Amino acid sequence: MQIDYLCDHPQLIGELAELNFKEWGHYRPGDTLEARTERMRAACGKGAVPSVVVAIEDGTLLGGALLIDSDLDLRPQLTPWLAGVYVKAEHRGRGIASQLVKRIVEEAAALGVPELFLYTDASQSLYARLGWEVVEELDYDGLPVTLMKYAVTR
Template sequence: MEIVYLCDHPELINELAELNFKEWGHFRADDTVEGRIEHLQANAGKGSVPTVMVAIEDSQLLGGAMLLTRDMAARAELTPWLAGVYVKEEHRGRGIASQLVARIVQEAATLGVPELYLYTDTSQTLYARQGWEVLEQRVYQGLDVTVMMRGTAAP
């Protein structure tokens, strides 16, 4: 398994967009697969914020994660954000999500970003194990979420 830039594997954009839509599309009434494709294309940078990383094995997509300038309109002053961490169900339990998160943190550190933010409704434990700290609890888009932050310097 390797974690690589999505921009180097554009053939995976549609599949990742479909997976992201199935996972989170119901949170926004105006969300579409096409909108997700456009979002991934617009954010699939390399050596910059934004960027999208994907985990692949034998040319097959396992999952992905994004480094975005903004991910929560209610906290627009916080930047940048880890977002869209997703691993296909059949590949979960292998530590892929943790590796994707670590790779995004590494990318941010390389870019000179001192700290990152994220929000989650269900995965606080996953992130806490990797050094993320709770910043606040809030309701966002009708969900109870936890906003977390993490410095990018190695512990």
């Protein structure tokens, strides 16, 4: 398995956008797969914010993660964010999500970013194991979420 920039594998943009749309699209009423795909294409930076990394094995997409400016309308002052960490169900339990998160942290460190933020409704324990700290518990459009941060430069 390798973790690489999505921009180096443009044939996977549509597939990753579709996985993200199926997982989280219902949180954005009115969103479409086409709009999600265009946002994914626009986020395909390399060594910058935004960037997208993907886990690939034998040419197959296993999952991905994003480094973006903002991901939570309730906290627009916080930047940048780890977002869209997703691993296909059949590849979970192999540490892929952890490797994707670590790669985004490395990308942020290379950019001199002091802190990263994320929010999650179900993966608090994964992020805590990776050194993320809880900032606060929030209600985000009726969904209880945990806002977390990671001190990139320690």
